[in-house]
Amino acid sequence: MGDLYARYRALSRQQQFDTDPAQLACLEPLQALIDSIERPPRRLSFRSRHSQSAALQGIWLYGPVGRGKTLLMDLFCQQLPAHRSQRLHFHHFMRRVHQQLTALSGQPDPLVRIAEQISADIDILCFDEFFVSDIGDAMLLGRLMAQLFQRGTVLVATSNQHPDQLYADGLQRQRFVPAIDLLKQHCRIIHLDGGLDHRRRQLNHADLFLLNPDRSRLQLRFEQLAGPALVQGQPIALEGRSVSCEQYNDHAAWFDFDALCEGPRSANDYMALAERFGIILLSGIPDLKGSSDANWVVQGTEDMPASATNRRRFLGSNDDRTRRFIALIDELYDQSVLLLAAAEVTIGQLYPSGALSEPFERTRSRLIEMQSEAYRQRCIEHCRRGSTNVQG
Structure with missing residues (x-):
């Protein structure tokens, strides 16, 4: 071979x-x-x-x-x-x-x-x-x-x-x-489908996905990973837009879910975020509860009449923020950013069904892998090539 x-x-x-x-x-x-x-x-x-x-x-x-x-x-x-x-x-x-x-x-x-x-x-x-x-x-x-x-x-x-x-x-x-x-x-x-999800097999928890933690626990874990914050309660600029930030230092930042996933955001925002910070704490991740019905919206355009082959799936009320969350996790994973996440429900319960079920399976799998010690070591190696300091 x-x-x-x-x-x-x-x-x-x-x-x-x-x-x-x-x-x-x-x-x-x-x-x-x-x-x-x-x-x-x-x-x-x-x-x-x-x-x-x-x-x-x-x-x-x-x-x-x-x-x-x-x-x-x-x-x-x-x-x-x-x-x-x-x-x-x-x-x-x-x-x-x-x-x-x-x-x-x-x-x-x-x-x-x-x-x-x-x-x-x-x-x-x-x-x-x-x-x-x-x-x-x-x-x-x-x-x-x-x-x-x-x-x-x-x-x-x-x-x-x-x-x-x-x-x-x-x-x-x-x-x-x-x-x-x-x-x-x-x-x-x-x-390629051998029936084995290697991300699940390699999981060795590094205490990076927390279920309903209080703020003092989040603060302690953030400082363990990233050191003390230099700035608190001040927004940062992403692609020319002001984004609320709980606290940050030169290499790590703490955001609430709503700040990054509610309102107008683009993949470019998340690229800029991942390029700037090597460690992200994302708190307040809600139960996203996708729409589970099988509704369709049939649309026509000026150059294409409406037909059964010209239709799109109807998105649920939470699916806009879910799409942004998917894009955010994709970018953090792609750029080897260490994620500390705090959520209302477990990874398996985040988006149980809905129009975005297929792309969210990738997100779920990545969230699982991002908890692993292997992923943490990948982040450390990535940061060694830059200037970010990932701590214990």
């Missing part, structure tokens, strides 16, 4: 986890792609080696949460030539594309120019957590991926969903179907 297999075995010994047959089965196609990329003649560039025949087929690795998709992506990317590959979280990529579109406003074919810029620097594009929830992003993505594939860019992505399930029940979803067909044409689809 080569280096990828050896690295996986070494990692299992180092982190003391049992090898998973389902993960082992996924190593073969990943290693085969690496071998194809590295295959001689080496004097030829990647593009010249693969433009004369069919372009290399990428990989779409999907499966339930906690099965090890990110672990396999980590191993795969470590084997790639760093100067010709890029690995990033999908929503970060989309944020960058939107920024580039703004910069190119008024110029002809801006997506073509963006694709040219990307393909000039990158041969292998690796995405974590490929997920589409907005029709604007769906259409933008379809056009951009078509341009990238046309230029020979290889896509390797992880997702909780098969491509056919992307943007399911989304508004005007039929307009995204050609992009799905394109993904299936250019990626080998691999299902």
Whole structure:
């Protein structure tokens, strides 16, 4: 199997986890792609080696949460030539594309120019957590991926969903179907589901999810993790907006749930938050109680009449704040921020059912992993590369 297999075995010994047959089965196609990329003649560039025949087929690795998709992506990317590959979280990529579109406003074919810029620097594009929830992003993505594939860019992505399930029940979803067909044409689809949630198996509680604690206990735990606060009761600025903050110091901050998840917030706010602080205390997390009915709202637009294939799921009264909570946890997890959480109910009871049940399963799994000693060590290692000090 080569280096990828050896690295996986070494990692299992180092982190003391049992090898998973389902993960082992996924190593073969990943290693085969690496071998194809590295295959001689080496004097030829990647593009010249693969433009004369069919372009290399990428990989779409999907499966339930906690099965090890990110672990396999980590191993795969470590084997790639760093100067010709890029690995990033999908929503970060989309944020960058939107920024580039703004910069190119008024110029002809801006997506073509963006694709040219990307393909000039990158041969292998690796995405974590490929997920589409907005029709604007769906259409933008379809056009951009078509341009990238046309230029020979290889896509390797992880997702909780098969491509056919992307943007399911989304508004005007039929307009995204050609992009799905394109993904299936250019990626080998691999299902990873060994039946084991490794996040639950590795759980070794680090006292980071507290159930209805009083303020004195929260204060003590915050100071144990982050040291004393330097500022109390003053707001901080996120993306030009003032956000209430209980207390903070140079590397840690304490927020109430309502401050971060009620009212207008965007993924950009949470990115800025995770970039600024290595430790976040989030208190007052409520029972989110999603809407459990199966209602639908059928919508038509000026260019698309209402139909059974043009509809969206009705969101419950709490689902706006739940969507923000999902985005917040995604960003804290992606950037290895240590989370101390205080909630009214257990993780299992936070969002028992509703229109957002599927994406919330990822959030639930991540909250479980973020309690673990293994995740805490990951945060410490991440902070060593910066300046944050994670204490006991």
